[in-house]
Amino acid sequence: MPVERVRRRIPEATVARLPVYLRILVEQATEEVECISSEGLAELAGVNAAKVRKDLSYLGSYGTRGVGYEVAFLVYQIRRELGLTHDWPVVIVGAGNLGQALAGYNGFGERGFPVAGIVDIEPGKVGSVIGGVRVRHIDDLQQIVQSRRVSIGVVATPPSAAQDAADRLVRAGVTSILNFAPVVLAVPRGISVRKVDLAVELQILSYYEQRRVGVGLQAVGSNDSTRGASA
Amino acid sequence: MPVERVRRRIPEATVARLPVYLRILVEQATEEVECISSEGLAELAGVNAAKVRKDLSYLGSYGTRGVGYEVAFLVYQIRRELGLTHDWPVVIVGAGNLGQALAGYNGFGERGFPVAGIVDIEPGKVGSVIGGVRVRHIDDLQQIVQSRRVSIGVVATPPSAAQDAADRLVRAGVTSILNFAPVVLAVPRGISVRKVDLAVELQILSYYEQRRVGVGLQAVGSNDSTRGASA
DNA sequence: CGCGCTTTGTGAACACGTGCACAACTGCAT
DNA sequence: ATGCAGTTGTGCACGTGTTCACAAAGCGCG
The missing domain is CATH 1.10.10.10 (Winged helix-like DNA-binding domain superfamily/Winged helix DNA-binding domain)
Structure with missing residues (x-):
């Protein structure tokens, strides 16, 4: 070497x-x-x-x-090569159905992505504890991101709140975003975004499912996972 | 025309x-x-x-x-073209954290994918109601799939149970599977599979995040969603 | 009606990803 | 030592996806 x-x-x-x-x-x-x-x-x-x-x-x-x-x-x-020699704490925005499930999902922490915090804009949701992490108000976002050196944020809000969540994450200093909300996020250059849209996945399956009819069973593509992180 | x-x-x-x-x-x-x-x-x-x-x-x-x-x-x-002129009922296997969140997520039903049923192998989980749907035992899978004409199954089990869940779905007559478990499913030819692996998404972000250091901010690919449905 | 403005639809060049096929190389047996 | 079976690393050809650039076409106005 x-x-x-x-x-x-x-x-x-x-x-x-x-x-x-x-x-x-x-x-x-x-x-x-x-x-x-x-x-x-x-x-x-x-x-x-x-x-x-x-x-x-x-x-x-x-x-x-x-x-x-x-x-x-x-x-x-x-x-x-993947940068997994150290943990990457993540912060989750949105403590609804999905946010709670993500916070409670042990797989994150186990694979090197401990949940550093979960925030919501709803005062009613603040205070409850999910997966050992207390839900805090979104105004505390910056403090969480900076004190815990978080660089990855997860958007798990309703669609209407997603862009605001992303904006706040970016302002707080996060540089990568994993977006579960079915919206196209606008972010400054240099911020990586990946999206996971459950309905889109189902709609893609629907396409192939529909084609099946009358065409007979047939191969329909490979099973790769190629998707960009945006700039 | x-x-x-x-x-x-x-x-x-x-x-x-x-x-x-x-x-x-x-x-x-x-x-x-x-x-x-x-x-x-x-x-x-x-x-x-x-x-x-x-x-x-x-x-x-x-x-x-x-x-x-x-x-x-x-x-x-x-x-x-996407085959969305009618609803595609889905059945969810696994009533843990994620399965519950999915069942409770209204976005599915709204976008044409009503939850026809949710099943678990744990008798303790059976009976509770999530998002208006009662959790049933996995042995009822075939009955649910056939009576409700379900062709799309969702695997939301722990990794160790995922292959079994997929096998049961296929046996019950499902022809498309959306897999949330971090495992590569083996399915017969003609069955479409798409996978959503949250940890993988984070690891990809980690890669670009890590490269940022010392390279300066730069564009890191596009934001497409290109992934195959397997055969 | 004809002209100019706008926007689509698509041919062609290019970039990217995949898979074959094989030379280069390793380790083991004789 | 030599040969053989096994497996990697990669050049090359192919297929897929992206982008440019422009001709074809619709619309509105004079």
């Missing part, structure tokens, strides 16, 4: 798959698997083996020809 | 954007907007105007040059 490593750009599609590989590799590690081939990983991830190899090659040449990849080492490398 | 229209194939990426256009158009309609240009729609959807035109052109030539698109008509056409 020579001097300083140049930070190469990893294709968007690959970035979206790395977390999947990571999850599988961690699971394999707990099952005492020490080494895995691209073929094996591909099988578990539901993708093509060549794709796995190409994806992993963006991290560097960490495999051993004739053998495969050392699971623990790969886990370390993917974690490092 | 001549005889029977041949059903053309719409690109995956376009299918993923149509629901977004639809939501915006419906909103515009309620605000009495009768006509919209590709430019205007693109602005609201956060995409390129040429992309909007190309996307809409897959539906047919429904715009008027020099004028734009009639909102109400476009709404109708997109609905028709």
Whole structure:
């Protein structure tokens, strides 16, 4: 390993798959698997083996020809590349149905995204405790973000309040937003946004479901997870 | 309009954007907007105007040059193409945190996906009522799917139970699955699967967040929603 | 009616992502 | 040492998606 490593750009599609590989590799590690081939990983991830190899090659040449990849080492490398060597506390805006479910979902904390706070604009919702975190008023947002060094915000408000929530998050200093509200958020350049729209997912399924009729069962695309983080 | 229209194939990426256009158009309609240009729609959807035109052109030539698109008509056409001319009842497997939030989320029913039922394997969870729907035992799944003609199932179980949930859904007759569990589901050919993995979304944000350091703020990809439904 | 303004629809170039196929390389057995 | 079986890393061709740029077409006005 020579001097300083140049930070190469990893294709968007690959970035979206790395977390999947990571999850599988961690699971394999707990099952005492020490080494895995691209073929094996591909099988578990539901993708093509060549794709796995190409994806992993963006991290560097960490495999051993004739053998495969050392699971623990790969886990370390993917974690490092994804920036998962430390926790990323998140703050949730909106303590409704979804916000509560997210705050109560242990998967976040377990995977390195502890809930640093949850806020709502409704005074009535403030004070209750969800998943060990007390709901605070949205006016405390800036204080939470700054004291806990939060850089990721989650918008779990009704659609009408989502843009305001995003604006407040940005003002508070958050630089990445995960948006669950069915609206297109406008954010300043340099802020990353990803959206998860449940109804959109169902509508896409509806499209393929509808096409089924009269066409007979047929393959309808792959199962990738390629979506950009906006600027 | 001549005889029977041949059903053309719409690109995956376009299918993923149509629901977004639809939501915006419906909103515009309620605000009495009768006509919209590709430019205007693109602005609201956060995409390129040429992309909007190309996307809409897959539906047919429904715009008027020099004028734009009639909102109400476009709404109708997109609905028709996405198969949203009738409701698609869904059944939710898993009445934990997330399942409850989904069942209680009105957005589903409002957008044409009423919750036909929610089931859990835990007898303790059976009987409680969420969002007006009573939780039933997973053994009733087949009965619910068949009596209510459900073709879309939602997996909202812990990861360890997800594959079993999917198997049961498929056996019960469901042909599309929306998976919230962080596992890669194995399904027979012909079954569509889309997955929503919250931790993966956060990990992707983490990647771009991490790259920010030392690189300075910069654009990090687009904000599309292109993901396949698997076969 | 004809002219100019506006906006669509689309051909063509380009960018991006995928998958094949194979050379390069490793480890093991003999 | 040498050969062989196995697996990676990657060049290349292909397919998909995006964007530009412009001809074709509608509308309104004089």
